[in-house]
């Protein structure tokens with residue numbers, strides 16, 4: 019273990035002393051804990067973690083290294099990383115680099131050797147808060163002040179920070195776009211995970227990714243068969259340009275929203291979103307499909323959620339009835355919705371992720387069916 023000191027100070031003054039992991043320096047972000055036992059590479063490269071410091075609850079992380087295939091983005095957008103113990107060596111046939119080297123290379127400041135269980139209990143009991151990791155300043159009062167004055171996630175448009183600058187086609191292994199495909203899908207990149215693009219390509223779609231600020235008129239001119247609203251970081255309620263785009267697309271083409279995309283679709287339909295106490299981040303969240311009563315084990319990563327409409331599971335929107343289709347069995351929060359009069363549906367969880375189970379794969383088939391009809 020790197021013996022260089024590091025400190026984590028929370029907004030409320032709680033302090034953890036540990037060792038530096040990754041780059042030296044200082045970083046501030048909203049603290050979240052992720053309960054996945056593996057998949058740290060996918061977590062690190064998920065753009066939805068922009069603005070956040072991620073603590074992993076599983077105690078030993080890094081033992082299968084980092085490979086070239088499992089990245090979810092070209093860049094790391096999270097603010098910091100916390101583990102109990104980073105494995106000092108890694109072993110896997112695909113591994114190209116150790117986790118700690120990878121973090122240094124990507125400039126991510128982290129801390130290890132702290133009681134991640136105590137940190138998790140703190141976040142779970144008192145809710146998420148800002149935290150600061152430092153390897154250069156150990157003055158607790160000063161660090162706490164900095165954490166307190168950090169902006170937080172609410173009211174911040176982080177999509178603008180992570181969306182692609184230019185449109186691009188998702189290419190196959192030979193580097194050419196999948197053009198002669200059955201369905202042409204436009205993906206609004208709000209911080210898209212590559213697994214979504216991989217799944218769509220695997221399902222037989224040609225996949226065109228566009229920046230989040232692309233107008234709905236431009237998207238319609240491209241004549242897609244369907245539109246995917248991707249995952250992404252931050253507070254959905256302030257991403258007004260996406261909400262306006264969705265309003266322009268509803269009823270014109272089939273829409274499938276994933277995570278932030280689900281929240282944005284809900285907002286466009288007149289529903290509300292709000293922040294959860296500490297969010298859902300992990301690979302074993304139980305979700306019930308209310309129409310079949312079937313329970314799926316799902317991967318999730320979100321801090322905000324769609325509120326249950328005051329009149330119950332059916333919401334009257336200007337686009338017709340909107341039904342809440344899925345609920346989280348842990349806290350009964352909204353996990354999915356569908357429109358009755360226009361082809362649009364969405365889920366709060368990640369059907370493209372497979373933290374073991376592939377329970378939610380069927381949603382891609384459903385999207386294909388919607389495009390077909």
Ligand SMILES: NC(=O)CC[C@H](N)C(=O)O
Nearest residue numbers: 249250252277278321322
């Ligand atoms: N993974 C996501 O798309 C996250 C959605 C949103 N930023 C949230 O935290 O709730």
